[in-house]
Amino acid sequence: MKIDTTYYERCISTLEKAHGLLLKANPENIDYDLYPSASIKEFEIILEQSGKLLRKVLKPYFHSSKEVDKLYFKDVFRQAVLRSIITDETCERWLQYRNNRNSTTHDYGVNFAEETLVLIPQFINDATELAVAIKQQNDAIEG
Numbered sequence: 001m002k003i004d005t006t007y008y009e010r011c012i013s014t015l016e017k018a019h020g021l022l023l024k025a026n027p028e029n030i031d032y033d034l035y036p037s038a039s040i041k042e043f044e045i046i047l048e049q050s051g052k053l054l055r056k057v058l059k060p061y062f063h064s065s066k067e068v069d070k071l072y073f074k075d076v077f078r079q080a081v082l083r084s085i086i087t088d089e090t091c092e093r094w095l096q097y098r099n100n101r102n103s104t105t106h107d108y109g110v111n112f113a114e115e116t117l118v119l120i121p122q123f124i125n126d127a128t129e130l131a132v133a134i135k136q137q138n139d140a141i142e143g
Contacts, residue, residue, distance in 0.1 A: 002138050003056045005131045008049045012127050015042035019120045036117070043116060046127050047101055050094065053130070054080050057137045073098055085133050093126055 022035035054076045055068050061083055062068050071079065077091045086094075100115055 001056075003053060003134050005053065005134050008046070008053060008127075008134075009131050011042050011046050011049065012124060012131065015039060015046060015120065015127075016124055018042060019117075019124070022117075039120065040116060043097075043120065043123065044101060046123070047097055050127065050130055051076050053134055054085070057085060057134055058083065085137065086130065090126055090129065093122065097123055097126075 018035050018038035021031070022039060025032040025035055051073050055071070058068050058071075058076065058079050059065050061079070068076075074095055077086065077094045080086045081088050081091045097119060100119060
């Protein structure tokens, strides 16, 4: 089964755009208030979608789909490391993103700016690399 990453990649592009506009925005302008909200929304969607897509990638490696569905977020990423889908360093960053999300949920102010905003450039890179890894898994299954 081919895993579609179209929506995931669109979310990554949206986050790149929102982050870029935030960096350029004047803090006195109303736009400056919009871009952090858009950024955190896309950050959360990408985080959620990353886990869902990786579950789909992992299903062929397990005896049943139900086994994969029972995995916690951190275990999904650890299993991806075991299957050489992502690196151990990348896995640790994904777990850090998840922890950061849990600590900044519904906080679009100072904590977001200080904690999450600094993670976004690497997060975008990691999400883009994950999309590539998923496509490679698609090719391996089809081939």
